[in-house]
């Protein structure tokens with residue numbers, strides 16, 4: 115099959131966010147697949163194999179981007195596979211299968227039978243909780259705060275103490291790590307597998323409560339004290355059916371649950387932001403892989419932002435990033451379904467809240483088609499109160515520049531490449547001036563003037579770029595420098611994935627650059643890379659990165675010298691008795707607390723997922 119016919123999908127977006135991505139190859143393969151007949155009397159293994167060939171092989175034997183290759187599914191727990199098929203992301207792919215079919219597939223892929231639903235309350239706290247009181251600095255969502263600077267100065271963690279970090283305890287997420295922790299007062303909150311959301315004691319890891327939304331995938335959380343008319347400290351999250359839920363953060367009791375999009379392909383993966391009585395939620399989609407499914411009437415889902423009343427869940431306003439009306443497009447062949455568009459522009463990263471200007475900023479990903487609509491590949495500013503669009507900056511190159519970029523990435527359809535990969539970051543200079551920054555999968559970081567309609571002040575090419583970044587998930591700023599994680603997962607030797615840069619916020623000039631580490635995957639030698647498919651987190655003098663080889667690493671903010679490294683991809687005995695396994699350190703993995711570092715290993719990872727929450731403290735000198 116000619117490579118140019120491969121349409122490549124959404125990249126990492128998908129991992130955390132935008133969901134399914136699969137390149138369904140040429141006609142021949144589908145014909146094979148559909149030509150299979152499953153005999154009634156085959157053994158379970160054979161039955162699993164036949165079903166796999168019929169229903170799964172077209173994607174998992176030809177993986178692209180975030181489609182986990184078949185071999186990697188063996189690393190997943192049988193429970194996670196069963197859950198994915200019965201209730202989760204693969205439910206549409208498993209349509210029509212019986213429980214026995216699902217078990218046969220699970221056994222085939224993982225080598226064993228799934229266990230029953232875990233009881234997350236088996237490690238319940240024995241003592242009653244103190245009242246839950248949040249602190250101003252609590253790491254409240256995946257960006258760490260409204261501005262996504264991902265920086266904390268609590269005093270205990272610095273360049274000097276970082277080398278003395280020791281694992282204090284670990285916790286096994288039941289059913290896999292859905293996403294990273296958020297912190298509130300003396301509690302930790304986690305999105306886990308099987309639709310669980312948990313609250314733990316931050317000191318001991320005992321479980322305060324567990325909430326379950328069966329059949330949903332929860333990837334991120336946000337916590338807020340009383341806000342607007344909402345009198346309680348509450349936890350907010352979206353799920354893979356584009357619903358938003360509010361829980362009482364102290365008890366886990368549901369306050370409200372609201373579906374914000376009708377399109378079945380819409381989903382929420384980025385964490386909400388809570389501000390003055392409003393819950394602002396980024397809307398993403400899983401339609402990108404469907405663009406490769408011949409029978410799908412592509413495409414209709416659109417990313418956007420929805421603002422909900424924190425007290426009631428009432429939708430106050432909702433805006434899609436693409437405003438052009440959806441229209442019918444000519445079908446591409448005689449038997450092909452009708453097409454629609456324009457669609458896309460998912461937001462799978464956190465929003466940024468600009469309290470000074472009353473704006474909320476969204477980074478947007480690719481268009482699901484080639485109409486060159488306005489909205490995708492952009493940073494867009496909306497009025498927090500009304501939802502009115504104040505400005506939009508699109509970062510899709512034009513003409514010769516685009517042709518050259520696409521020629522350099524001949525293996526992709528060259529659309530996802532230009533997706534805005536990171537959450538917008540609001541950087542404040544010592545004199546109070548501000549800058550808005552965002553990274554792109556293409557390998558650029560852009561600085562915009564928030565007082566001048568997002569006018570581009572500088573752009574800096576920091577990475578080769580690719581569907582998995584380039585620059586993805588999140589930058590960090592300590593007020594002095596901007597830190598940039600580089601993925602470049604496909605870097606060819608002698609180039610190396612996973613470099614790290616410090617940029618001068620005033621000019622965009624590189625202050626230092628550290629080449630990617632020599633990758634060390636404990637689970638494989640083949641295809642091991644140390645790409646950073648993860649946001650950075652910073653403290654005074656040190657910046658922490660998550661790496662695809664399973665390592666957590668910290669570097670000096672002065673010159674990038676290594677300060678600390680820990681291989682998370684191993685097995686752990688945990689405080690809650692659910693065994694934990696570390697994996698790739700992806701997404702938004704490093705959360706800085708007032709006396710501990712909370713690191714999630716194995717969330718948002720393609721090849722080596724895990725379920726470990728690792729809690730580090732600084733050892734004695």
Ligand code: HEC
Pocket residue numbers: 128129133134135136166169170171172173174180181182187190194195198199203204207208219403
């Ligand atoms: C149209 C392409 C496609 C088909 C067909 C498909 N998958 Fe997937 N599968 C994906 C993608 C993409 C992901 C990653 C989903 C994500 O990260 O949200 C995935 C993820 C998974 C996962 C991991 C889910 C998780 O998040 O833990 C399992 C297990 C899985 N698939 C099994 C199967 C099985 C078994 C079949 C056949 C019944 C199947 N898939 C059919 C594309 C496909």
